Amino acid sequence: MNELTIAMPKGRIFEEAYQMLLEAGFNLPEEVEMSRKLMIEIPEEKIRFILSKPMDVPVYVEHGVADIGIAGKDVLLEQQREVHELLDLKISNCYIASAGLPHTEMNEIAPRIATKYPNIAMKYYKGIGEQVEIIELNGSIELAPMIGLADRIVDIVSTGRTLKENGLVEYELISAVSSRLIANPVSYRMKGERIIDLVRRLKKCVNEQ
Ligand SMILES: Nc1ncnc2c1ncn2[C@@H]1O[C@H](COP(=O)(O)OP(=O)(O)OP(=O)(O)O)[C@@H](O)[C@H]1O
């Protein structure tokens, strides 16, 4: 049996993704003690997990240092990497939307859009014929309209609480987001049997509603 290296995102997605692997019948420890360890070997299953920032999962998979990985659709849309998207796991569901202060028009000349997703935002506004200036931020995006840095933000919405608590309203829905199983194209060919088995087992655990 080939060894499989799986890039797992630390943070929000990890817990749900790991539970899915347990449910799919992989012989893994019931609880992963969250230490500072970034690589976890499971010799019984010939699986090795590498734990990375969510945005870096497709990088490891594209470079082939991980055979497969779990990444949010937001990250995949933003980065457009050479990876195969194998399965929608339908976990960590949320969406990307534009938002801003209520009852405000966008500045007519070069409206400013603050976001962690410059490519998604640029593509969206280009698609609706708006020429915008993108201001790239790494977090606390909702601050931008409040303090006059931007007309709109493009960001993840899950419960809507962050928008509400910062007095912002949603304008346009840009894309639904869930986590996806991705594979390196060469690994997919070389370790096809193992990867297809994993997909088949995970597919049974996807919550369809
Ligand atoms: N409310 C949410 N906010 C952000 N991401 C969410 C949310 N709900 C689900 N997700 C998914 O989780 C992923 C981000 O996970 P997480 O929040 O742990 O990382 P992060 O905070 O963006 O990254 P970093 O650790 O680099 O700051 C996103 O790519 C998205 O697919």
Ligand SMILES: O=P(O)(O)OC[C@H]1O[C@H](OP(=O)(O)OP(=O)(O)O)[C@H](O)[C@@H]1O
């Ligand atoms: O709709 P909600 O349930 O409120 O979730 C959405 C918020 O969660 C994320 O932020 P995160 O917690 O990752 O913080 P940061 O991006 O500001 O660092 C996202 O960027 C939104 O701000």
